[in-house]
Structures are given as C-alpha cells and as structure tokens.
Amino acid sequence: MDAAAHAYFFGGAGREQTLAANEHAWCKDWLWPRVLATPARIDTSVTLLGRRCPTPWLAAPMAHLRLAHPQAELGLALASAAQGAGFVLSTHATVALEDVAAACRSETERGPLWFQLYPYGEREDWLRLAQRAARAGFEAIVLTVDAPVQQVPTRAREAGFTLPPAWPQPNLPAPPPRGTLEELLAQALHWDDVAWLRQRCPLPLILKGILHPADAERACAQSLCDALIVSNHGGRVLDGVPPTATALPAVSAAVRGRVPILVDSGLRYPTDVVQARALGAHAVLIGRPLLVALASGGAAAVAQLWRRWRDELAATLALLGAASLDDLPPLHTELQPMPAPNP
Numbered sequence: 135m136d137a138a139a140h141a142y143f144f145g146g147a148g149r150e151q152t153l154a155a156n157e158h159a160w161c162k163d164w165l166w167p168r169v170l171a172t173p174a175r176i177d178t179s180v181t182l183l184g185r186r187c188p189t190p191w192l193a194a195p196m197a198h199l200r201l202a203h204p205q206a207e208l209g210l211a212l213a214s215a216a217q218g219a220g221f222v223l224s225t226h227a228t229v230a231l232e233d234v235a236a237a238c239r240s241e242t243e244r245g246p247l248w249f250q251l252y253p254y255g256e257r258e259d260w261l262r263l264a265q266r267a268a269r270a271g272f273e274a275i276v277l278t279v280d281a282p283v284q285q286v287p288t289r290a291r292e293a294g295f296t297l298p299p300a301w302p303q304p305n306l307p308a309p310p311p312r313g314t315l316e317e318l319l320a321q322a323l324h325w326d327d328v329a330w331l332r333q334r335c336p337l338p339l340i341l342k343g344i345l346h347p348a349d350a351e352r353a354c355a356q357s358l359c360d361a362l363i364v365s366n367h368g369g370r371v372l373d374g375v376p377p378t379a380t381a382l383p384a385v386s387a388a389v390r391g392r393v394p395i396l397v398d399s400g401l402r403y404p405t406d407v408v409q410a411r412a413l414g415a416h417a418v419l420i421g422r423p424l425l426v427a428l429a430s431g432g433a434a435a436v437a438q439l440w441r442r443w444r445d446e447l448a449a450t451l452a453l454l455g456a457a458s459l460d461d462l463p464p465l466h467t468e469l470q471p472m473p474a475p476n477p
C-alpha cells in the first residue's frame with residue numbers, strides 16, 4: 135500500500151491523542167486468573183439481537199478497502215463469515231452490497247451481517263438504501279452518528295492523500311456533501327431524523343458513535359435504537375475525546391440493560407475483548423488490525439487473524455476459569471484489588 139493510503143488508514147484526528155489512548159485504555163484493569171478451575175469446554179459465542187453469534191466480534195465498517203487489497207470488502211466479508219465473525223459493510227465500500235451478501239450467504243456458521251449507513255441526501259434516500267440492504271440479506275442498519283463533520287486524518291493530509299479517479303462507491307444513498315463546513319452543517323443528522331428512520335427502517339437500527347452517557351440515555355428513553363455502539367471512530371473524528379474503555383462503564387450504567395452495547399476503538403488482543411465484556415459490552419468491533427491482515431495477505435490472512443483470535447479468546451477464558459463470556463465476573467467489582475482473605 136502506498137504511504138498516503140497507509141496514513142489514511144492508520145491515522146487519527148488532530149495530534150492523535152485519542153488514537154493513542156484508545157489502545158492503552160484497555161489495559162487498565164487487571165485480569166485475575168483462577169487456577170484448578172479449567173472448564174472442560176469453552177464456548178466463545180454470544181447472543182446479539184436474538185441471534186447466536188459464534189464469536190463476540192464483528193469487522194468494523196471501514197471505507198475504501200480496495201486501497202488495501204484488490205479483494206477489498208469482499209475478501210474481508212468472506213473470511214469473516216467463514217470464521218464465525220460478524221461483518222459491517224461501510225457506506226463507502228468499493229463493492230456492491232448485494233455482492234457482499236451473496237458471497238457470505240453460503241457460510242452456515244457466519245456472524246451477523248450489518249450495513250453501515252451515512253445519511254447523505256434526503257431521508258427517503260436513506261430509507262431506500264436501508265430497504266436495499268434488507269432485500270440483499272443484511273440483518274441490521276448501523277447508523278453512524280459521530281461524524282457529521284470529519285476531516286481526513288492529520289497524517290493523511292500531510293501525505294497528500296486523495297482517492298484515485300473514478301473510484302467505485304456503489305452503495306452511496308446520494309452524493310456525499312462536497313465538504314464545505316456550511317454544507318456539512320446543513321446535512322447533519324438530528325434526533326428527529328433517527329426517530330423518522332427508526333419508524334420506517336425494515337431492519338433493527340443500531341447507533342454507532344455514542345460516547346456520552348446522556349446520549350445513550352436519550353436513545354434508550356425514546357426507544358430510538360435496538361443496540362448502540364460505543365465508539366470514538368478509532369480516534370479519527372474529534373481528538374481529545376475519551377478512549378472508549380473509559381466511556382463504556384458510564385454508558386453501560388446509563389443504558390441499564392435496555393439495549394445491547396457494542397464497543398470499538400483500540401481493541402488489539404482477545405484479552406481486550408474480555409475487558410470490554412467485563413466493562414459492560416456484549417460484543418466488539420475490530421478495525422485496523424483487519425486492515426493490516428487484509429493488506430498483507432487478503433482473505434487468507436484475515437481468516438488466519440480471526441482463527442488466532444478465537445483460539446486466544448478460548449485460552450484466555452480457560453485461564454480465567456470461565457466456560458463462556460457469560461460466565462465472566464464483572465471486572466470492576468471482582469477483579470479490582472481485593473482485601474486479603476483471612477488466613
């Protein structure tokens with residue numbers, strides 16, 4: 135991949151403080167292992183929106199994957215489906231959503247297949263695209279709400295990143311705003327737009343990009359979503375916002391079990407998934423590690439990554455004495471330093 139594309143994929147907003155903090159924040163609480171308690175069998179599955187998922191992770195929606203590898207979104211989706219991982223297709227994908235759904239259909243042990251929606255154009259344009267995704271076989275719409283205004287990552291700007299001419303983007307609801315601030319502000323989504331879409335959307339609606347517990351409370355109180363994703367967009371939108379590991383417990387407390395919570399940004403090891411789970415998330419999305427795999431070896435490398443993650447998650451659970459993710463104790467109570475037991 136060329137240097138400018140690399141800067142686009144791996145960069146963040148501003149001075150990349152949030153980008154850096156995301157990864158570190160997953161290692162704040164210690165995992166307390168249990169000995170002589172190894173389960174005979176480990177189950178890595180979770181239940182999400184009434185569906186059994188073989189693994190607790192999905193590939194995060196990422197734009198323009200053809201820049202990373204010619205197999206692009208098709209390779210990432212197929213390898214994910216084959217390894218029991220979920221996949222979220224970006225509005226800015228370089229492959230038609232129908233082709234992605236068709237490629238995944240024959241995988242029997244696949245994870246959830248969701249479509250990420252950027253609400254360009256008019257409300258009817260968003261709805262038409264959601265209906266198209268439903269017809270193709272997608273199982274939910276992920277509405278990204280955290281990036282009404284977004285700039286190209288600092289290092290990508292410095293590297294002069296631009297998309298090649300005639301770049302394929304077959305799933306746009308309408309032409310995206312060209313990028314003047316006035317245009318972006320005028321097109322920004324508001325709560326009443328979410329309510330409008332939710333009433334008409336043929337699929338479960340998931341809000342992506344919640345960090346503030348008050349926003350989570352509002353989404354739940356007004357029944358505006360079927361699930362929400364705690365995300366800071368991998369540190370790409372507003373530098374200086376908290377890492378998601380910091381926001382997650384507060385969001386989880388605000389949600390009070392009303393909807394399932396997913397989280398992304400900075401998860402790099404299966405142990406981070408255990409931390410996320412213990413802090414209140416039901417499942418996670420993984421972004422850039424999959425880009426590394428896709429760019430280095432296409433679908434085969436992605437499949438290898440997911441297999442390694444599943445093995446490592448199973449090993450982690452075994453060492454914690456948990457037979458499944460449902461069997462884990464909550465981190466912040468049981469795994470904080472505890473008073474020494476009486477001798």
Ligand SMILES: Cc1cc2nc3c(=O)[nH]c(=O)nc-3n(C[C@H](O)[C@H](O)[C@H](O)COP(=O)(O)O)c2cc1C
Pocket residue numbers: 142143144156194195196197224225226250278342365366367368369370398399400401419420421422423
């Ligand atoms: C290159 C790139 C493109 C992205 N494109 C989108 C997108 O089109 N839609 C979206 O909702 N999020 C997009 N994201 C954000 C990811 O879905 C996700 O929130 C983030 O990458 C997770 O953090 P991680 O990369 O640290 O795992 C993108 C992220 C990257 C790195």
Ligand SMILES: O=C(O)C(=O)c1ccccc1
Pocket residue numbers: 197226281284367370
């Ligand atoms: O780069 C991104 O993170 C992203 O979400 C995006 C937004 C608009 C166009 C392409 C990607």
